[in-house]
Amino acid sequence: MSKDIAFTLNARPVSVTVGSHENAVDVLRRFDLFGARESCGQGLCGCCTIRVDGKPLSGCLTLALKLDGATVETVESLDADGQLDPVQQAFIDQGAFQCGFCTPGFVMMTKHLLRDHPNPDDEEIRSYLSGNLCRCATYPEILKAVKDAAKKIATAAA
8 A cells, every 4th residue: 555645754754655664764765865774674773763753753663654744853953054963973973873874863962862851971872872773883982972962052052
C-alpha cells in the first residue's frame, strides 16, 4: 500500500509517495539527504537520529507515514548560509570523530541536549547521549565537544 504524504523538511514543504513499510531514513534518501544513517536498524545506535516536531527520533524505527504533517529536521538543516552550527564546529574543533559515521546522530542529540540543558555536566551529557554509539570510541572528545558547543552557544547569545 502506498500513500501520499506532505511534511516540512528542513524548513521547506515537501511531498512524496511512501509505502507502508518504509522508514524515515529511506524517504530522506529521496531528497538526497544522507546525514541520518541506518546502522543497527533497531534504534539502538543513534546514527539515524532526526528531529520530528522538535523531538529526536530514530529514523530507522520511524515509519515514513508518521511524517505526514510533521516538521522534520536533519543534520543538513544545521548550517546556515554556509556557516556551521556551533555544535558542528565544536565537534570539528575537538576532533570528536574518527570515521564520522555516528557524528550526525551525536550532533543532533547534542543540539537537543543543549536546548534542554544549556550547561550540562559530564553525567548529564553521558546520560543524554547514552543512546548514541561510537564504534571508534571517541567518547572523551565528544564530551569535550558538547562542553565546547555549550560555551559557543552561550557566547553567541551574550
